[in-house]
Amino acid sequence: MRAAQIAGLVALPPFAALAEAWPTQQVSAPSGQALILHEWLNEQNPWSGESQIIIRLLAPTIGAAGVDDTALRADMDWACDRWGRTIAQAASATTGQIVIEMMAAPTPRGTPTPEINRFYETYSLAGDACIWELF
Template sequence: MMDLRRLIPAILILSGLSACQDEAPAPDAISVPSGRALSLIEVVTNVPGPEGATARFRFLAPGLKPEEAAAAQDDMQVLCDEYALPRTSGMVPAPRQIIISLSAEKVPFGQAAPGVVQFFEAYSLQDGACMWEQF
């Protein structure tokens, strides 16, 4: 029978090694100018927008505050250019518009949530780039 007391130091060493290794960033790590930690809630493609086929990329932005609108606008431009636009390749039908939204809390798509800070921006696709559209 194996003496478990001999295995304990080896187990501790192995567990310590795995804890010390740097974790690789997630393949879809999202970096924005504000440095805010974001996560993708969902992508909605089955609801047309005013321009026709639309891809909506909805992001969770915990702690988002109303006074952060300018920083959020910069973040959303980067999200459109660097995150959303590359992911629309191959979508059928091809979206004519991308809508980026940031929300302080998860809110089901299409439901009103007056107490939750949310920002939305719409972008047309021109020459392979996201062009901001004023609502």
Template sequence: MLPIRRLAAACACTLLLAGASCDEDAPGAAAGGEAVAVPSGRAVTLLDVIMNAPGVEGAAARFRFIVPDLKAGEADAWADDMLALCQDYALPRVRDNVPAPSQIIISLSDRAVPFGEAAPEAVQFFEAYAPKGDACIWEMF
């Protein structure tokens, strides 16, 4: 029998992220592996989704993606793709959450990095957005 905490996390993930499987050891996290289209056509794969993580402005939804050939210094070249990941991928998946996240954080990494752990050898880019209606508004992170 699953402990209550794990059962609650599994139920919450099922309701919040229909169709995504959940890592029962990380409440609010959804397992990834799904290829996600971006305007540039580059290869982007979902790593995981972490809902209701504390953010600067309240609850945040973190969508973490893997880009195997991500290069340091290319952050500006990914701006349009990261905005598209927020507006076209993340925003529809958080629209009905209660409470709604006050911030959506999109991160790209060249490898899987455990959430919250330092990985100086990994190339990672992060952008934060405020969900406003059908748009993601970039926020200085």
């Protein structure tokens, strides 16, 4: 869901809670990396059948020299804690996973683009906590 589309949904429950919680402009992750909302999707996992929330963030410096894997992982944990839980709780009580995708440039979901750096992490929810799952 594009940032512009969120503005139209935030007035509709249960998405009203997302108005202040979701970024519509650039924000700084704990590492200082700039993140911009690209979209979020509620999909069905094709293998498990569970509902999953996909949060797609633009991270223009991802994969560049100087951005280490530890900082990237911490930024993804932070994104899940900050937005993943809110989206999952508002979208579906049966969400099984939250997938955080950070990409250097916009790219269609599911389309191979080897020239664009993309990183993924998956999380499950345990109460109010995002629990990292091996992707």
